Amino acid sequence: MDQQLVLDGVLNKPxxxxxxxxxxxxxxxxxxxxxxxxxxxxxxxxxxxxxDENSRILTISSGGCNALNYLAQGPExxxxxxxxxxxxxxxxxKIAALKGLGDHEDFFEFFGHGKSERxxxxxxxxxxxxxxxxxxxFWEKGLLFRRDRITFFEKAGLxxxxxxxxxxxFFHRFARVFGCKxxxxxxxxxxxQEIYYNKYIDPFFNNFLVKILGxxxxxxxxxxxxxxxxxxxxxxxxxxxxxxxIYRERVKRLACDYPIKENYFAWQAFARKYDTQDRLAIPxxxxxxxxxxxxxxxxxxxxxxxxxxxxxxxSAYGTFNRFVFxxxxxxxxxxxxxxxxxxxxxxxxxxxxxxxxxxxxxxxxETKLPASLREKFxxxxxxxxxxxxxxxxxxxxxxxxxxxx
Numbered sequence: 001m002d003q004q005l006v007l008d009g010v011l012n013k014p015x016x017x018x019x020x021x022x023x024x025x026x027x028x029x030x031x032x033x034x035x036x037x038x039x040x041x042x043x044x045x046x047x048x049x050x051x052d053e054n055s056r057i058l059t060i061s062s063g064g065c066n067a068l069n070y071l072a073q074g075p076e077x078x079x080x081x082x083x084x085x086x087x088x089x090x091x092x093x094k095i096a097a098l099k100g101l102g103d104h105e106d107f108f109e110f111f112g113h114g115k116s117e118r119x120x121x122x123x124x125x126x127x128x129x130x131x132x133x134x135x136x137x138f139w140e141k142g143l144l145f146r147r148d149r150i151t152f153f154e155k156a157g158l159x160x161x162x163x164x165x166x167x168x169x170f171f172h173r174f175a176r177v178f179g180c181k182x183x184x185x186x187x188x189x190x191x192x193q194e195i196y197y198n199k200y201i202d203p204f205f206n207n208f209l210v211k212i213l214g215x216x217x218x219x220x221x222x223x224x225x226x227x228x229x230x231x232x233x234x235x236x237x238x239x240x241x242x243x244x245x246i247y248r249e250r251v252k253r254l255a256c257d258y259p260i261k262e263n264y265f266a267w268q269a270f271a272r273k274y275d276t277q278d279r280l281a282i283p284x285x286x287x288x289x290x291x292x293x294x295x296x297x298x299x300x301x302x303x304x305x306x307x308x309x310x311x312x313x314x315s316a317y318g319t320f321n322r323f324v325f326x327x328x329x330x331x332x333x334x335x336x337x338x339x340x341x342x343x344x345x346x347x348x349x350x351x352x353x354x355x356x357x358x359x360x361x362x363x364x365x366e367t368k369l370p371a372s373l374r375e376k377f378x379x380x381x382x383x384x385x386x387x388x389x390x391x392x393x394x395x396x397x398x399x400x401x402x403x404x405x
Contacts, residue, residue, distance in 0.1 A: 033086040036162040038062040041391045042069040048355045048401045049322050059324035064091030068285035071297050078301040085305045089138040096130035098298045104291040112286045115157035123150050180204040182270040197255040205248040235360035254394035265393040312343040325356035334368045345376050352404040357396040377402045
């Protein structure tokens with residue numbers, strides 16, 4: 001059943017077409033542990049969402065980081081859903097760790113370092129009692145020759161695992177073959193970041209193999225980018241900007257436009273870890289000052305395996321007044337997007353705020369909704385552009401905020 005959710009979320013072209021074949025390959029690839037962290041900047045989200053004690057948030061989970069970042073702000077409720085059960089099981093593990101560990105250092109060892117010699121002992125004694133049966137089975141289930149998934153935290157560490165983690169590890173090794181050293185960027189001062197980028201990262205995009213591989217949609221599967229989102233990304237192509245130049249532009253923004261000492265997205269992209277020494281480049285949910293708040297608020301968050309559209313349709317009017325869709329609409333066809341926004345219009349209260357990101361600069365809401373539905377929402381276009389410029393993750397082409405009238 002869970003695998004079918006992924007298939008339904010990805011497939012919108014016949015299997016007889018090239019796009020349909022690629023979509024089915026991606027669906028198989030995506031039915032796994034894809035993201036070990038989320039790739040949307042919560043600082044930007046929080047400015048757009050304007051959370052308070054009456055905020056009732058519906059968000060797509062992904063790695064679960066931002067669901068907890070929002071929870072630290074003290075909203076009324078947070079509901080995290082995802083088509084991919086693996087992501088929900090990771091967030092469930094984090095919630096159980098908040099409830100059971102009771103100590104920030106133990107929590108940071110698990111999800112900051114991503115590894116601990118005491119992982120199994122801490123899991124068995126303090127985390128496991130707070131998990132539901134399905135989540136326990138997931139983390140204790142054997143993977144080929146491994147004892148169980150919880151050993152992720154005993155050996156290489158959480159941030160070396162997941163489809164995204166394997167993809168980054170492959171490209172780091174690939175880059176080093178050609179003399180590029182992305183992790184060197186972490187040593188740069190703000191004044192040196194562009195110098196280090198030009199020396200250690202930019203030459204990677206000039207390699208002939210990269211230019212060939214980068215144009216293949218299947219290579220983007222490792223970043224969780226399905227074929228239809230790859231097509232959306234190509235909307236930003238111009239006569240003097242091919243797909244490799246778009247990659248180069250976004251990686252340079254990630255490497256150069258924000259202080260590297262506090263940009264944890266850059267640390268994960270270029271070194272596959274967080275700043276565990278100074279603890280500046282870490283998500284807010286991992287910061288010591290937020291631990292007690294998260295522990296106290298843990299009962300306010302719930303998770304569900306499924307789609308955001310179904311979650312809205314199956315909930316009472318006013319259940320949610322904040323909506324976070326990540327980049328999910330890049331995956332959707334016109335009918336699916338219309339169903340989503342019609343559900344919001346049916347069940348959300350006036351003033352509800354909706355945010356999402358897109359691979360290209362353009363919002364699908366402007367072209368894919370019927371006029372009678374589109375006119376129910378106000379697009380904060382200028383503010384969205386301003387917030388997009390602040391997004392430290394830098395992997396998207398656009399950030400968008402809408403308000404339900």
